[in-house]
Amino acid sequence: MVTGALEYLWLVPAFPLLGVVLNGALALFAERPLLLSGAGAGGVAPYRRAVAVLAPAAVGASFAAALLCVASLAARAPDDRLFVRFLFPWIEAGSFKAPASLLLDPLSAVMILVVTGVGFLIHVYSVGYMSHERAFARYFTYLNLFTFSMLVLVLADNYLLMFVGWEGVGLCSYLLIGFWYDRRSAADAGKKAFVVNRVGDFGFLLAMFLAFWTFGSLTYTEVFARAGGMAASGTLTAGLATTITLLMFLGAVGKSAQIPLYVWLPDAMEGPTPVSALIHAATMVTAGVYMVARSGALFLLAPATMTTVAVVGAATAIFAATIGLCQTDIKRVLAYSTVSQLGYMFLACGVGAFTAGIFHLATHAFFKALLFLAAGSVIHALSGEQDLRKMGGLKGRVPVTFVTMAVAALAIAGIPGLSGFFSKDEILWKAFNAPAYGPVLWAVAAATAGITAFYMFRLVFLAFYGPSRMDPGVEKRVHESPWTMTLPLSALAVLSVAGGWVGIPAVLGDAVGVPNLLERWLSPPGAVGAEHHSAALELGLMALSIGIALGGIWLAHRLYRARPETPGAIAARWPALYDAVRNKYYVDELYDRALVRPAVRAAEWLWQMFDARLVDGIVNGAAVLVRAAGERVRRLQGGIVGGYAFSLLLGAVLIVGYIIYRSAG
Amino acid sequence: MTIGPSAYLLLSAILFGVGVVGVVTRRNVLIILMSVEVMLNGVNVAFVAAGSYLGDAAGGVFAFMVITVAAAEAAVGLALLIALFRLKETVDITELSILKW
Amino acid sequence: MTTGSFLLDRHLLSVLIALPAVGAAGVLCLPRERRADIRNASFLVALAEFLVSLLVVARFDPGTAAMQLSESVPWIPRYGIGYIVGVDGISLWLLMLTTFITPIAILSAFSAVERHVKEFMVFMLVLETAMVGVFVAVDLFLFYVFWELVLIPMYFLIGVWGGERRIYAAIKFFLYTFVGSVLMLVAILALFFHHSEAAGFYTTDLMKLYGLAIPLKMQFWLFGAFFLAFAFKVPMFPFHTWLPDAHVEAPTAGSVILAAILLKMGAYGFLRFSVPLFPAAAADFAPMIAALAVVGIVYGALVSMVQKDIKKLVAYSSVSHLGFVMLGLFAFNLQGIEGGILQMVNHGVSTGALFLLVGILYERRHTRLISDFGGLARVVPVFSACFMIVALSSIALPGTNGFVGEFLILLGAFRANAWLTAAAATGVVLAAVYMLWMYQRVMFGEVTHEENRRLPDMNVRELACMLPILLLVFWIGVYPQPFLRRMDATVRAYVARYEAAKQAALSPSAPGETMFTRYFGAGK
Amino acid sequence: MEAFLFILFGAIAVGASIMVVTRKHPLASALHLILAMAAVAALFVLRDAHFLAAVQMIVYAGAVVVLFVFVIMLINVPEDRLPVERITLFRFAAVIAAGFLVVEGALVAGRFGMPGGHVAGGGTLEAVGRALFTDYLLAFEITSVLLLAAVIGAITLAKKKI
Numbered sequence A: 001m002v003t004g005a006l007e008y009l010w011l012v013p014a015f016p017l018l019g020v021v022l023n024g025a026l027a028l029f030a031e032r033p034l035l036l037s038g039a040g041a042g043g044v045a046p047y048r049r050a051v052a053v054l055a056p057a058a059v060g061a062s063f064a065a066a067l068l069c070v071a072s073l074a075a076r077a078p079d080d081r082l083f084v085r086f087l088f089p090w091i092e093a094g095s096f097k098a099p100a101s102l103l104l105d106p107l108s109a110v111m112i113l114v115v116t117g118v119g120f121l122i123h124v125y126s127v128g129y130m131s132h133e134r135a136f137a138r139y140f141t142y143l144n145l146f147t148f149s150m151l152v153l154v155l156a157d158n159y160l161l162m163f164v165g166w167e168g169v170g171l172c173s174y175l176l177i178g179f180w181y182d183r184r185s186a187a188d189a190g191k192k193a194f195v196v197n198r199v200g201d202f203g204f205l206l207a208m209f210l211a212f213w214t215f216g217s218l219t220y221t222e223v224f225a226r227a228g229g230m231a232a233s234g235t236l237t238a239g240l241a242t243t244i245t246l247l248m249f250l251g252a253v254g255k256s257a258q259i260p261l262y263v264w265l266p267d268a269m270e271g272p273t274p275v276s277a278l279i280h281a282a283t284m285v286t287a288g289v290y291m292v293a294r295s296g297a298l299f300l301l302a303p304a305t306m307t308t309v310a311v312v313g314a315a316t317a318i319f320a321a322t323i324g325l326c327q328t329d330i331k332r333v334l335a336y337s338t339v340s341q342l343g344y345m346f347l348a349c350g351v352g353a354f355t356a357g358i359f360h361l362a363t364h365a366f367f368k369a370l371l372f373l374a375a376g377s378v379i380h381a382l383s384g385e386q387d388l389r390k391m392g393g394l395k396g397r398v399p400v401t402f403v404t405m406a407v408a409a410l411a412i413a414g415i416p417g418l419s420g421f422f423s424k425d426e427i428l429w430k431a432f433n434a435p436a437y438g439p440v441l442w443a444v445a446a447a448t449a450g451i452t453a454f455y456m457f458r459l460v461f462l463a464f465y466g467p468s469r470m471d472p473g474v475e476k477r478v479h480e481s482p483w484t485m486t487l488p489l490s491a492l493a494v495l496s497v498a499g500g501w502v503g504i505p506a507v508l509g510d511a512v513g514v515p516n517l518l519e520r521w522l523s524p525p526g527a528v529g530a531e532h533h534s535a536a537l538e539l540g541l542m543a544l545s546i547g548i549a550l551g552g553i554w555l556a557h558r559l560y561r562a563r564p565e566t567p568g569a570i571a572a573r574w575p576a577l578y579d580a581v582r583n584k585y586y587v588d589e590l591y592d593r594a595l596v597r598p599a600v601r602a603a604e605w606l607w608q609m610f611d612a613r614l615v616d617g618i619v620n621g622a623a624v625l626v627r628a629a630g631e632r633v634r635r636l637q638g639g640i641v642g643g644y645a646f647s648l649l650l651g652a653v654l655i656v657g658y659i660i661y662r663s664a665g
Numbered sequence B: 001m002t003i004g005p006s007a008y009l010l011l012s013a014i015l016f017g018v019g020v021v022g023v024v025t026r027r028n029v030l031i032i033l034m035s036v037e038v039m040l041n042g043v044n045v046a047f048v049a050a051g052s053y054l055g056d057a058a059g060g061v062f063a064f065m066v067i068t069v070a071a072a073e074a075a076v077g078l079a080l081l082i083a084l085f086r087l088k089e090t091v092d093i094t095e096l097s098i099l100k101w
Numbered sequence C: 001m002t003t004g005s006f007l008l009d010r011h012l013l014s015v016l017i018a019l020p021a022v023g024a025a026g027v028l029c030l031p032r033e034r035r036a037d038i039r040n041a042s043f044l045v046a047l048a049e050f051l052v053s054l055l056v057v058a059r060f061d062p063g064t065a066a067m068q069l070s071e072s073v074p075w076i077p078r079y080g081i082g083y084i085v086g087v088d089g090i091s092l093w094l095l096m097l098t099t100f101i102t103p104i105a106i107l108s109a110f111s112a113v114e115r116h117v118k119e120f121m122v123f124m125l126v127l128e129t130a131m132v133g134v135f136v137a138v139d140l141f142l143f144y145v146f147w148e149l150v151l152i153p154m155y156f157l158i159g160v161w162g163g164e165r166r167i168y169a170a171i172k173f174f175l176y177t178f179v180g181s182v183l184m185l186v187a188i189l190a191l192f193f194h195h196s197e198a199a200g201f202y203t204t205d206l207m208k209l210y211g212l213a214i215p216l217k218m219q220f221w222l223f224g225a226f227f228l229a230f231a232f233k234v235p236m237f238p239f240h241t242w243l244p245d246a247h248v249e250a251p252t253a254g255s256v257i258l259a260a261i262l263l264k265m266g267a268y269g270f271l272r273f274s275v276p277l278f279p280a281a282a283a284d285f286a287p288m289i290a291a292l293a294v295v296g297i298v299y300g301a302l303v304s305m306v307q308k309d310i311k312k313l314v315a316y317s318s319v320s321h322l323g324f325v326m327l328g329l330f331a332f333n334l335q336g337i338e339g340g341i342l343q344m345v346n347h348g349v350s351t352g353a354l355f356l357l358v359g360i361l362y363e364r365r366h367t368r369l370i371s372d373f374g375g376l377a378r379v380v381p382v383f384s385a386c387f388m389i390v391a392l393s394s395i396a397l398p399g400t401n402g403f404v405g406e407f408l409i410l411l412g413a414f415r416a417n418a419w420l421t422a423a424a425a426t427g428v429v430l431a432a433v434y435m436l437w438m439y440q441r442v443m444f445g446e447v448t449h450e451e452n453r454r455l456p457d458m459n460v461r462e463l464a465c466m467l468p469i470l471l472l473v474f475w476i477g478v479y480p481q482p483f484l485r486r487m488d489a490t491v492r493a494y495v496a497r498y499e500a501a502k503q504a505a506l507s508p509s510a511p512g513e514t515m516f517t518r519y520f521g522a523g524k
Numbered sequence D: 001m002e003a004f005l006f007i008l009f010g011a012i013a014v015g016a017s018i019m020v021v022t023r024k025h026p027l028a029s030a031l032h033l034i035l036a037m038a039a040v041a042a043l044f045v046l047r048d049a050h051f052l053a054a055v056q057m058i059v060y061a062g063a064v065v066v067l068f069v070f071v072i073m074l075i076n077v078p079e080d081r082l083p084v085e086r087i088t089l090f091r092f093a094a095v096i097a098a099g100f101l102v103v104e105g106a107l108v109a110g111r112f113g114m115p116g117g118h119v120a121g122g123g124t125l126e127a128v129g130r131a132l133f134t135d136y137l138l139a140f141e142i143t144s145v146l147l148l149a150a151v152i153g154a155i156t157l158a159k160k161k162i
Helices: A003-008 A013-035 A045-075 A106-129 A134-155 A159-176 A184-215 A220-233 A236-254 A266-270 A271-281 A284-294 A303-323 A330-350 A352-379 A397-414 A419-432 A440-462 A472-476 A483-502 A506-512 A517-522 A535-562 A566-573 A577-581 A584-636 A641-664 B005-025 B029-054 B057-088 C003-009 C012-029 C035-059 C092-112 C117-136 C140-161 C166-199 C206-210 C217-231 C242-249 C252-277 C281-306 C311-329 C335-367 C381-394 C401-416 C418-443 C460-478 C480-504 C513-520 D002-022 D028-045 D050-075 D089-110 D126-135 D137-156
Strands: A083-093 A098-106 C067-076 C081-087
Touching: A003 A045, A003 A083, A013 A045, A013 A134, A013 C381, A045 A098, A045 A106, A045 D126, A083 A159, A083 C242, A083 C401, A083 C480, A098 A106, A098 A159, A098 A236, A098 A566, A098 D050, A106 A271, A106 A483, A134 A271, A134 A284, A134 C513, A159 A184, A159 A236, A159 A266, A159 A271, A159 A419, A159 C401, A184 A220, A184 A236, A184 A266, A184 C401, A184 C418, A220 C081, A236 A284, A266 A271, A266 A440, A271 A284, A271 A330, A271 A352, A271 A397, A271 D028, A284 A352, A303 A330, A303 A440, A303 A535, A303 A584, A303 C140, A330 A352, A330 A419, A330 A440, A352 A397, A352 A419, A352 A483, A352 A517, A397 A419, A397 A440, A397 A483, A397 A535, A419 A440, A419 A483, A440 A535, A472 D089, A483 A517, A506 A577, A517 C460, A535 A566, A535 C206, A584 C166, A584 C281, A641 B005, A641 D089, B005 B029, B005 C311, B005 D002, B005 D028, B005 D089, B029 B057, B029 D002, B029 D028, B029 D089, B057 D050, B057 D126, C003 C012, C012 C067, C012 C081, C012 C092, C012 C117, C012 D137, C035 C067, C035 C117, C035 C242, C035 D050, C067 C140, C081 C117, C081 C140, C092 C117, C092 C252, C092 C335, C092 C480, C117 C140, C117 C252, C140 C166, C140 C206, C140 C252, C166 C206, C166 C217, C166 C242, C206 C252, C217 C252, C217 C513, C242 C252, C242 C311, C252 C281, C252 C335, C252 C480, C281 C311, C281 C401, C281 C418, C281 C480, C311 C335, C335 C381, C335 C401, C335 C460, C335 C480, C381 C401, C381 C418, C401 C418, C401 C460, C401 D028, C401 D137, C480 D028, D002 D028, D028 D050, D050 D126, D126 D137
Parallel strands: none
Antiparallel strands: A083 A098, C067 C081
């Protein structure tokens, strides 16, 4: 029934693109005149209803198409699950060929389902959340464009086309972070995101150049096939492979906000909350993980890179988690949590557990999107208040939001049975078995898990429990969100719970008779179940990590429920440490002082000194010289006839003298 | 003692040189013009001497032409002088520098 | 067969050269007061030129590397000077760029130029003739004539219709380029006489000169002379300082033409003359030129970042972009050169559009200082959307034209010199910084100046200027194949010929010989 | 005999020329100029160029110098308003340079030896006349045009109101 669906794979990105065109047209022709005329958003203009239907429908249709395609792919034999659809030639120059063609394999199948699925829910949510927004159509144009770019990113069959999506999502991120461009901080954040991402792209670009001149192609299948062959024959040295993969990883670090390029992500919270959920939690920021997983065959050839990936991932995980401890802005807590969780995914990739990385990517997409959307719901209920210190006691006022958020918090904390538990535990276990620094990596990751549980429940307790600390004006207007928002919340809550069941680790799954579906789906045929260490060790570590997570929750309860005065006391006791954490370890300030300002100053200097003084100085100096010489020479031409006559005489003397000299000699 | 062409040519050079000194050093326009006549005379001596020693009439013809030119030059030069004198009330060539840029 | 179709069939390129000049003569006959007619007539002439030039693309055969649509008429036969014109894959798109941009530039000047409309339009049309001539000339002498002819109208465009310091800028522009031109003339003469000594007859036919084997030392000096001429024009760092002044002072249409086409003449000169004529010297100079190009990329980007005047910012960004072009051309491989040529077109389109947009702002507010704007996105949404697209094209976002060119350039250059390319790629990051920062300060935030609150958005004429450009931005970005395909054969043959000539010239030299011993060591 | 006359008239010519150049008042110069012309005319006679000697006297002494004197009288610059001549470094250099020119002329002159045998009659009336109206006819005619131009020029320039 569905076998023919693959031929229509192009529809998956095409639907959102259509949405871009239609919504863009509406934004241009229906919304712009309204906004320019200064009419308020009060009256519901008919075009808004059209947008509210069109935009989610485009992504929904895309999701449906994706489902059909994936089903069709699944119907194929496991070793035949690779579908490439050539659309049109894009850039061709000599031996270089980068076509626009789409590739669907198990990995991209997972990705498109996550992107379109979560994307659809967030589109629906946005209809409610942005209902008071004036630039409604513009928002959805950007959001559709983002979905399109993300789909191009994951469906590309070569690195260059992936780069198109890669930069495309970066652009949408820029546009959406700066959506409220009237606010200076929003515009700044957008620019920062784009520029920091570009630093990563710089690495990605160089990686592509090096890869092309090494392998003669940028198409995944060809690159991986040739890489394997070349490594076997020794023409691909470890150094070369390491360089290529490290440069790629630089790109991933930029996009996925890892140390040292994570600084843009917390600022990106200036954007509307659904944007944070979609772009800065569920999809775009995971593009780096996807890229590393996609290039797994290459990365495995470069052990040094793998170690780097793992170390960077682990370091980012714990570093960002500690910053998350003291943030007071609800979205910023979640942002640092995202950075931290992305670190987990890289840790997984770095230890060779790409499947675990992708697994966590998917579950994280569910629960982190849910967290953001729930936070958005809270913010919506509080008329835009984002400060945790001005919340409290919301449990009964926004029940659906509370329940869903609690589910998500439990999931991210790693409570057994929820999705986060399975994916995180998989990573921990794989990290423990890593070829290098296994136990150290495990310890760091486990500690991070504890911190994560702590700050997530700190958030939950501060927002939903205790006495209300809301402004009275705000408190009066607290209301549960409309169904367009709560419905996606509920759907994501279900996914946050159940999403992990596709990847139940073998040690548990075997007991209850559920296979690790995801691993089977993603792994090349025959690779499953190759390794089996001690089941007892695995179970023991699992129990330990559960204990750590529970400990984190208990600590949060103790500090923020039982004795709300303790955090202040702790802060007062170690002010330096507290300030450092609160100020995000001053990394932004460091970058500003060490990179941004010197660059601007150097540029000023170059311009003023080099251009204006040196080069123009030489040029104008030459002009002045000519003019001065002219002044001198001019005096000879001063109209004094005697002078002219004398020159004539002198000339005659010299010429005759020369003739005599010549004829004599 | 016979007089060869070189003697005439030497005389010619001396006359020319004296004329040149006048043209270059004097400030009185009238005297400059007369010095020019002296130079032309020196040239004429050379032409005539050369023509006569070589038995070629061309020397004479050239001297004739030079005299004609000298007459024309004197006429135009003096006319200019009068015009300038009317304008500036001077015959000092150093003050005639209106062509100066 | 009618005369018209005969001309179009047999003398298409000559028609292209002559049409604007004839049009200029026609415009000259119009009475001075009928300014609307003068404007319309000039625009129609330029538009007709563009439509005729489409025939060139239609007739162009992508399968061959040879000069196409050639015409050859002896001009001064005694010295072998001929009127020889033709197009190949290198000049085709530059020619098209010229005919594409000129009508847009003329259209943009409809309201901006109020004084001496007739003279302005005549100069624009004469300029077009000269530019078309530069790109189709296949005879050195003819090329030189057109090359110099370009200077004159441009000098007046800057000097008469420019800003406050227009005289300074015009003279600076003229002198800079003229110094180069004079050196080039000397080199052309040296080449000319060398050919007559070697081959026994005079000629300035480029195709014949290509076959000439030039001694290494002579190549060095001639390449140097040509290098200066073209480097001034490109402009390469550190010969670029005329550019910001010229751009800032020039009227909008002049800036557009200057950026879009005149700068390309320099890069085109390298491609058409310097490298094929002096392959060995080109090979030896290549690392130095590539290094200068990279310095230009980074330098231009850094200096752009701190500009306060939008137009100056765009001007410095041109230095950066042209650095990319040069880097690509001197990679001497297919990707680099095709990327370089495409990037020339891209830069013409994008930077031309940026100047148009700045001009639109200037017409409304009579200032170009970034600090005088802010929050425009709310006031003039269509304008800011156009600006955004063009800015993104300028910073080479995939999907826009800039990316295809820049990617191919860097890809090609990476093979020639990986480290330099890595340095050049930082320009990609810096481009995002200066463009977006400027965009943010102009478009985002609150409206900071009351007089900006009532700015009118783009009108129909301005949209008509921008739409073709936007179309091209996306076309080249999404489907560049029609453009690349027509370069392919020419560039392939070009690279092959370069390699062969380089081998032939350098093979007798001893191994381990450096550039300096080769050119300055004791000659045999 | 010829040598004596040559030296005599040559010395007069040079001496008178020096006087022309060095006199303060132009009238004195003009009178010395007549003397120099006459001496040169005598030298022409010495070289058998009688016609040219006559022309020299008639045209130069009779016309040109008279014209000079006329002009001197006409503008009549008072003695005290004549330009003051100073000896400057520049003038000194000019004299030196002129001296070099003379030396060079002497060097050139020294190269000419006596042609083989004295051929006379180069400057006679008949020879000059024949040459003028045959070989140099065009030049002669152009001379007349030159004179016409000079006449017109002189009149135009000297007119009070142009």
